Amino acid sequence: MTTITADLKKEVKKAPVRGMMDNVMEQFNSAANHINLHPNIRKILSITNNEILVNFPVKMDNGDVEVFTGYRVQHNSALGPYKGGLRYHPTVDIDAARALAMWMTWKTSLAGLPYGGGKGGIKIDPSKYSESELERITRRFTYALADNIGPEHDIPAPDVNTSSQTMAWIADTYMSTRPPAERSANQHVVTGKPDGSGGLEGRDRATGYGVYLSIKFWAKKNNVNLKGKKYIVQGFGNVGYWASYFLEKDGALLVGVQDAYGSIKSANTIKVEDLFNYAKANKGSIVGFPYSEPVSKNDFFSLDCDICIPAALGNQITSENAPFIKAKLIAEGANGPTNVEGEKVLLERGIAIIPDILCNSGGVVGSYFEWLQNRNGEIWQLDEVMAKLDKKMQESFNKVYDYSKEEGIDMRTAAFCIAIKRIEKAYIQRGIFP
Incomplete structure (x- = not known):
């Protein structure tokens, strides 16, 4: 050196x-x-497919209402559904979400997975909120995003300041918005869930x-x-x-x-x-x-x-x-x-x-295993x-x-x-x- x-x-x-x-x-x-990438393909990969910004109100424990801003950027889906985490952090903005979504596209492709890249989150310092407030914030964010995510379309996962509990709230909220006959078939809308909830x-x-x-x-x-x-x-x-x-x-x-x-x-x-x-x-x-x-x-x-x-x-x-x-x-x-x-x-x-x-990339590989497990109705041992x-x-x-x-x-x-x-x-x- x-x-x-x-x-x-x-x-x-x-x-x-x-x-x-x-x-x-x-x-x-x-x-x-x-690699002398084809100019037309360079143009496509240089931009994101979709950028979703949602502002949504949530009632706090004291009865006050706060409005939060959430993001989901879907970079590319040439190889499969968008895949990537949701983070809760004050640095979350559209620029960060774009960059992280693009990195996810390269990460899933490099790993040989049938996924594209997506990323997002909420601009928030989660340490300032109670668990019940974070649950309501997560569920309301999921409801706002519901038409833009799905087990064969865009599959979120945990990231900075989110956890298996966050994913369980998202899965439950998302499944609750589906027709009753479809709910059990949508468990793999997220990965990184707790063991007892399809994780x-x-x-x-x-x-x-x-x-x-x-x-x-x-x-x-x-x-x-x-x-x-x-x-x-x-x-x-x-x-x-x-x-x-x-x-x-x-x-x-x-x-x-x-x-x-x-x-x-x-x-x-x-x-x-x-x-x-x-x-x-x-x-x-x-x-x-x-x-x-x-x-x-x-x-x-x-x-x-x-x-x-x-x-x-x-x-x-x-x-x-x-x-x-x-x-x-x-x-x-x-x-x-x-x-x-x-x-x-x-x-x-x-x-x-x-x-x-x-x-x-071990995280997204593990996510792929979970997605397959849910999709196929299997349970894999450690x-x-x-x-x-x-x-x-x-x-x-x-x-x-x-x-x-x-x-x-x-x-x-x-x-x-x-x-x-x-x-x-x-x-x-x-x-x-x-």
Whole structure:
């Protein structure tokens, strides 16, 4: 790994701040140029199919009415129904939803799934609302979206600040709007449901397990033993926790964690289960964990480690902090955590990146398994689910890694090329109506 040069430092300081849509479009165009994508298909894939914005009123616990704004962007359905999460966060807007929907199109295509890409959510800070208020907000949002989602049309899933409970509310509300004879056949309108409501056993860990598998596959390709390797995780929610859980079992050492409340580090190791239980007892916060010391937010990514797992929000690794990252591998557990300028710095320094559309695709693969299970009236056991997930992730990783080596390109560009070529093939074979 090379050190940051003075010239590059000077260059990255001047880099403009980009939105998520700017990042995904630059990534798309770079791959499209590499494969000489047909100009007509480039035009189609550069825009979204549908963009839904809904404003809806909800009565609060105190009797007041608040009006919320929700979004659902459907990017492309050439390979199948739109698929993608719903997030509840103050940063949700149409630009973010467009970018995330486009990333989902590439992610589902790369994984070889019969899906397109969609994304959305509500512009809201869920910590400011009671559970009963969140239930009413979710149900009213579902009602507003009802004609734009469906088990063979657009299938939402959990994302930032949404959960299996959120999905259960959506499924119940959606099924309640269907004719009685059709209700049971619409259970797979969402994935990520609780086990007792049609959910897939193991879906809770699928994304984090996929991140772990990607790291394991990369380590094997590069003759790296994970035992004793230090790693840091940004975001200790579902993805960060499960990725850490499986890495710890392989002997890797968690030495730093950052969440929305603060950052911590340890000179030795942070026990994953101890931190999970501590956060659970402290309203989700890792701050004050007794076997650690605090770290400033700006210093987190510069912690001494071998592996860095950004598993929170987008645009976290930028030209400002990328020069100081000490990790040899970035495993993207979040969607779009590294912006274009930050990635240029990392690649210049010889730092490997497992891109989001590959690294965190275990979640959408698990969603596909759940959708199939519901559709076919089956119940899959945990060991069967994990074995299928392992096989699917291995196939995707090998395709991307081998293509990147053959073409002499980075893994993100390789992943985009493979994903886009599959969609291009569908358009060429079917033609464009009329």
